[in-house]
Structure formats: C-alpha cells, structure tokens
Amino acid sequence: MLTQTVEYALRAVAQLGYMAPELMKTSDIAERTKVPMPYLRKVLQKLGEAGIVTLTRGVQGGAKLQIPPDKLTLLEVVNAVEPVQRIRTCPLGLKTHGVRLCPLHRKIDNAFAEMEAAFRSTTLAEILAEPTDSPPLCESGKRVKLVE
C-alpha cells in the first residue's frame, strides 16, 4: 500500500480536481505534479480503466475527472492503481489458522484496515477544500487553474 505509483495517482487526481470538469493534457499534468510523463500515462490509463478519469485522444485530447470530487474517495484512487492487500489468511499457511489470524497478523491487518478507513472516508473535495497555506500541488497563493 502507498507506493510511489499511488502517490502519483493521487497527485494526478488532485490536479484534475482543480480543473474539473475540464480536461488537461498529460504533459501538463506531468509538469504540475512532477511525475515522469511516460509513467504518468500508465497511471492515467489505470485510472481510466477504473472509471475515475476519461481519456480523450487527438488534438485537444487529455484526461478529465469522470467523478465529481465530492463523490470520489481517496481509497477509490488507491485501489484503482494498487488495491490494498489486506491479510485474510495466515501468511505462513498454517492450516489451523486460516481465517482466524493470530494476534500478530491481526495487529498488522488492523493497521491496514485503519489506513483503508481513513482513505475511504476522505473525498477529493475535502482535500482540495481544506484551508491551508499549502494548497495541494501548487505554490502558495497560486491555487488557480492552469493558465495557458
């Protein structure tokens, strides 16, 4: 959970959130989010498959949010690129454990569960709206749409 790829996906979605419902081409997203552009393409494709963004080809093409920011949870974004791996059976393969995790693995899985819950209960809109000196992905005071 929470790999580099997830971080990239969250940045891209946050950036698209500013633009919503307009679209933005990949190279611009890459520049604003400081994600390597060729890799960002792959990430956006996964977000596309998950129905979170819509991708359009050709001139004037790009990506745009398919889900309104107040309906999109961070967990959906995370799961689109790298589903949270909860511990469901004993990682040692002990037969008698199975579904009933031992205290060690229960503890670990609980930590995952809490993280999952934290992301599930947070929408993109909340992230974008939160009052702060440091708006996501922007320099202070530049909390505006991309100007051409």
Place this chain on the structure above:
Amino acid sequence: MLTQTVEYALRAVAQLGYMAPELMKTSDIAERTKVPMPYLRKVLQKLGEAGIVTLTRGVQGGAKLQIPPDKLTLLEVVNAVEPVQRIRTCPLGLKTHGVRLCPLHRKIDNAFAEMEAAFRSTTLAEILAEPTDSPPLCESGKRVKLVE
C-alpha cells in the same frame, strides 16, 4: 513500511519471544517461521545491530532476545529492519510547502503516523499473551517451546 522483510523480522522476534530468554539457532527459527533461512540470517543481523537480539557463533550458537518481551515494542522491530518513512517535506519539492505539508500529503502522513503509533504502543509480550485460538506462528494447541 511493512514490507516482506518487516514481516519476517516480526515473525522471528515472535518466535524468539516464546523461547526467551533461551536461544534458538537460525535454521530452527527459519523452519518455524517459514522464512527462507539464508535471508533470515540477514534479517537477524539487522536485529542484532539494533540490539534487539544477540547472536552467538559456533556450536550451540544462535539468536536470542536481548530485550524482554514486555519491553520490546513492535515499532522497534520495524525500525530495526526498515525505518518508517514519514513525510516531512513536500515530496514535490515545492519551496513554499517545505515543512507545511499540503492536505494531501498531510492525510497520507497521518495514516503513517497512526500506523506508527499502533506499533509503538504494542509490546511483543502483548502479542504473545493475547488469548486466541491461533497463537502466533504455531498450530493451535502447540503453543509450546520447540522440542528437540
């Protein structure tokens, strides 16, 4: 955080907790915890450098817990093999962000912080003592020391 190596370290420490304060040779730990033995060696070495276990060479050598289970937190074990990477500055390198994380990264770091706290507040003794049908690393009913 919480890589395979961390999982291995926790298993090894849990196993040593059963034996404490006696020692156990690496091959036995490997067998019980189902960790590849050559790799377990490396993990134990890190735990040794951190002062969590003591390693003894030669005949009758092996590893043993250096810290009593009720004084050893899971976080110490995690940090010994793979320190938790908290987000302390803006990952995008935005100058105006710096120490003051944006809501997105604050959210992510909070999740890390909670996980850290969960592990800091749990001792090995608690894990081993928790009443359960599935004692850590053992088949049910076999919550006993390794019998030669």
Place this chain on the structure above:
DNA sequence: CACAATGTGGATGTCAATATCCACTTTCGA
C-alpha cells in the same frame, strides 16, 4: 484531405528488495 497533436499498446531498460551461495571465522566438545 493532410498534418500535427494527443493518447495507446507493447517492448525494453533500470534499480532496489528479495533471495541464494560460498569461502571464512568462531566456538564447543570429544
């Protein structure tokens, strides 16, 4: 219609985490 802008799909490269191997050192006990 032709061309440039843009995304697509797949092949390939890079690197760190994971895992293995081996020659060497240390220790115990016969």
Place this chain on the structure above:
DNA sequence: TCGAAAGTGGATATTGACATCCACATTGTG
C-alpha cells in the same frame, strides 16, 4: 587439538516496481 556446528561477509541471482521508448491509432483544424 581437531572437527563439526554455528554465524559472518560479500558476491551473485531473481523479481517486481518504476520508468522509458517507439510505432501506431485517433482526432481536431487549416
């Protein structure tokens, strides 16, 4: 004192995440 039982340190795979590249398909515009 010698040999077997351990751990040590370093070299070497293996693997998956991360990243790049390129030929191609699609779309808007002159």
